[in-house]
Amino acid sequence: MVGAQIPSGLSDRSKANGENGQSSDKHSDFTGSRISTSKEPAHMTSLVERRSRHAKLDTFDLRILEVLQRDGRISNQRLADEIALSPSACYERVKRLERAGYISSYRAKVQFDKIATTCTNIVTVSLNTHRSQDFRRFETVVRNIPEIVSCYEVGGGVDYVLTVVTISIQHYQDIIDRILESEAGVERYTTCIVLREVKENAGLPIRHLLDVEAERH
Template sequence: MQTGFDRTDRRILAILQSNGRMTNAELATEVNLSPSACLRRVQKLEADGVIAGYGAHLEPRALGLGLQAFVRVQLSRHEAEAIDRFTEQVAQWDEVVSCYALTGDMDYLLQVYVADLEGFSRFLLDRLLNAAGVADVNTSFVLRTVKASTALPLGNVPG
């Protein structure tokens, strides 16, 4: 893990967060570096695991995935074997786009995308409620997205 990012590193990261398809030459111009110096910095950020990958942001509704839900899950048992079994199952479910282990009264938070309420019902009844060790499930459906970003707050990164 790299620590101590300078202004140029932060600028490179900010630009790539908003436009990951930018060419190295375009990026170099934006950050006032030669293309070779810019490429070395990007490669170091990749090698250090700061840049974890590149991808396209897809519009769920355009793909027919019109229902988004956040599902809180509580397990009945918290032994390593039960946790491993649950997380292995979650990893296989395409409907789940993110899963977080939590503190508090629920153990996991799942972000789920499906076509509609019928699709969610199938996911809930056929997969989640049949998963080993699930004791309680609480679902909130997204009515409207106010803010959704994958960009990290680079102003908070230690210098």
């Protein structure tokens, strides 16, 4: 993944707000207060808004987050059309989401297989001992190896699950040897070589997860 610029359609405040520079967003802000008592369309109402503990975000905000996960470079006009808001209201909501930290960055997905052949490996790791310093030592080693593109500390019989992307099996073995020789405290590891990607990570199903949470509370 590489960094990408904030969508061009979202970066021009004057275009988004129109000639008078005023926002037309009459819905709730992140304080939970409402500027207007006008009701949103019925099809926009869900359990998320009525019952979720995440009351600072309404369905419009959640839909914005879902769309931007799929396409971080979408223009403000297209985004506004997709979620049924005016361009100025949509622009202001995106800016509030950015300022509040709900959107931390915009990235591009690079199709590296168009550049070179890769070998993706899912690796489970168990440590010899389980003191705080043992975990810190292993995690320091992992952070300094660029081929390890993700690392999760997990429960259930192993300590970590890694994703390691290399250009060959030999390259992968070199990475494993480096970890073992670094005194990272690895007791054992297992490797699964990825043959093909069945389901791509297209972002979190935000509204679905919050609806499930609301139903269970």
